[in-house]
Amino acid sequence: MPRRHHFHLDHLGHSITVNIRSGVSRDVEVLVDGKEVVHQRVRAGSSVLTAELPEDPAQPFQIRIHQPRFGSSVxxxxxxxDDVDRTMPSRLVA
Structure with a gap:
């Protein structure tokens, strides 16, 4: 049965959300202010996704995801x- 994980941070007046659906395939979507900016299928292990905040000029950012290859770890x-790493808090979505 697939599991979904939800990560969220508010930063610089923007809402940044990452949703991961884990199962046989792993789909990741990144939302900025409720709008999808990245949707990608990834493998177990580590992945890097890039997107931009809608600023003038646009402000690029990266989302780094590490998914355990085995077990039920989050x-x-x-x-x-801005050269600063922030761990995004998670919660399991049923």
Whole structure:
């Protein structure tokens, strides 16, 4: 049965959300202010996704995800913005 994990941070007036659906395939979506900016299928292990905050000029950021290859451990999600890494808090979604 697939599991979904939800990560969220508010930063610089923007809402940044990462949703991961784990199972046979792993789909990741990144939302900024409720709008999807990245949707990608990833493998177990570590992945890096890039997107931008809608600023003038646009402000790029990275989402680093580490998903355990085995077991039921919760993935780790880190927002990297302005050369600062912020661990995104998670919660399991039924």
């Amino acid at each position: 993935p780790q999600c880190v927002l990297s913005l």
